[in-house]
Amino acid sequence: MPDAPSEPVKIDVTWDDLDRLVAELADRLSAAPEPDVVLAISRGGLVPAGMLGYRLGWRDMLLAAVVAYDDESGFRGQADFLQFPSDEQVAGKTVLVIDEVWDSGTTIAAVSARIRDAGGTPVTAVLLFKPARSRVDSVPDHYIVETNDWVLDPVKAG
DSSP states (O other): OOOOOOOOEEEOOOOHHHHHHHHHHHHHTTTTTOOOOEEEEETHHHHHHHHHHHTTTOOOEEEEEEEEEETTTEEEEEEEEEEOOHHHTTSSSSEEEEEEEEEHHHHHHHHHHHHHHHHOOEEEEEEEOTTOOOOOOOOOOOOOOOOEEEEEEEEGGO
């Protein structure tokens, strides 16, 4: 009889861990061409994007409010946009898209597609990449940790 599937390993990310991950991502991004504008995905990308903004001196930062998961039902199967910058804000620009985790990839893929549709060029950056859970064909342009564990980050602690 096959073994029962194991529960996912849960990893608690502390504020110190988050600071270290952001510092590593800042080092990688500082070696890449500077983006024209930064776009944070709400809610998970807000804190890392803000921390990166202070480290790298970014001021031109946009927000995409996108829902692909909810607390009651988990993954919704698609990304629904609640708010997104106008086409003029991203057209003809290199847009650095920041989120905390690439889980299914659905959210960041939808944001990237919308940027491309508006005439911009998306570059993606996340702290954590979960390749076994990804449901899209692409991978992040920049990431720090590859994992398939369940990550509990300090921002969600309340």
